Amino acid sequence: MKGHATPPSPSAMRIENGLSVDVEEWFQVGAFERVIDKADWPGLQSRVEANTGAVLDLFAETGAKATFFTLGWVAERAPRLLQRIVAAGHEIASHGVDHQRVFTMTAAQFRADLRRARAALEDASGVAVTGYRAPSFSIDTRTPWAHQVLAEEGYAYSSSVAPVRHDHYGWPDAPRFAFRPVAGADLVELPVTVARIGNRHLATGGGFFRLFPSALTNWAVRQVNAEERPAIFYFHPWEVDPGQPRVANAPLKSKLRHYSRLGAMAGKLRHLVAGHAWGRIDAIAAREAARLG
Numbered sequence: 001m002k003g004h005a006t007p008p009s010p011s012a013m014r015i016e017n018g019l020s021v022d023v024e025e026w027f028q029v030g031a032f033e034r035v036i037d038k039a040d041w042p043g044l045q046s047r048v049e050a051n052t053g054a055v056l057d058l059f060a061e062t063g064a065k066a067t068f069f070t071l072g073w074v075a076e077r078a079p080r081l082l083q084r085i086v087a088a089g090h091e092i093a094s095h096g097v098d099h100q101r102v103f104t105m106t107a108a109q110f111r112a113d114l115r116r117a118r119a120a121l122e123d124a125s126g127v128a129v130t131g132y133r134a135p136s137f138s139i140d141t142r143t144p145w146a147h148q149v150l151a152e153e154g155y156a157y158s159s160s161v162a163p164v165r166h167d168h169y170g171w172p173d174a175p176r177f178a179f180r181p182v183a184g185a186d187l188v189e190l191p192v193t194v195a196r197i198g199n200r201h202l203a204t205g206g207g208f209f210r211l212f213p214s215a216l217t218n219w220a221v222r223q224v225n226a227e228e229r230p231a232i233f234y235f236h237p238w239e240v241d242p243g244q245p246r247v248a249n250a251p252l253k254s255k256l257r258h259y260s261r262l263g264a265m266a267g268k269l270r271h272l273v274a275g276h277a278w279g280r281i282d283a284i285a286a287r288e289a290a291r292l293g
């Protein structure tokens, strides 16, 4: 109707959610750490450039921007991959040097790991790194010093907490949404999104997204956005690679988790990425920091 102001529809005010990729090789996962020695990594077939390339192509289809939490180990060996990520408008952030979980380190070892990873990532990419994600969401009640170290090292944000109960990780009582973990510091923690079903929290990214119907994660993103908060979603490049070598001597449970539904992942991701608004986590962290004041 002419002259009549129509309020914008809810879909026009879509909340931008955080899209993230934890850039590591198929053999650099917690599930295989007891059967694949770190000393053997350099001799294993590298697939991270090809797999991350497929992820970049997938994001380019929709124009979605994302954060790539990358291992220093990968940056040292595949600097061109990091340059390609940056050229496509995505963010490079840190995932540590070699996937050592934070709760296995001392505060001093954690600081050294942060510094070595950041130097490798910045050397390879040519851009400043301001974000960090702990390997296997390993910042929890066992590491009360970890956020303090991140703040002292000048990080703007961390996305290292999973507010869930899980056999390998989790800090069930952590806040679901952005918070300031260190009093008096600017550092913001952006926990990975969990679905809330009654009193239960369910993970929504990575293996959960791959193994369960994507409707669950879609629903969780809408649930979080209905609370006017951004969702934080993650997955790994190896999850779009059905042709990766199989680790025969891994525990059965690990093998079931790691190898199931790899062929379905790209299609599910396409659907998820097209169905919501997505962006880099540094931008979302800045918005959440402004909101927290």
Ligand SMILES: [Zn+2]
Residues within 6 Å of the ligand: 022, 024, 095, 099, 135, 136
């Ligand atoms: Zn990881």
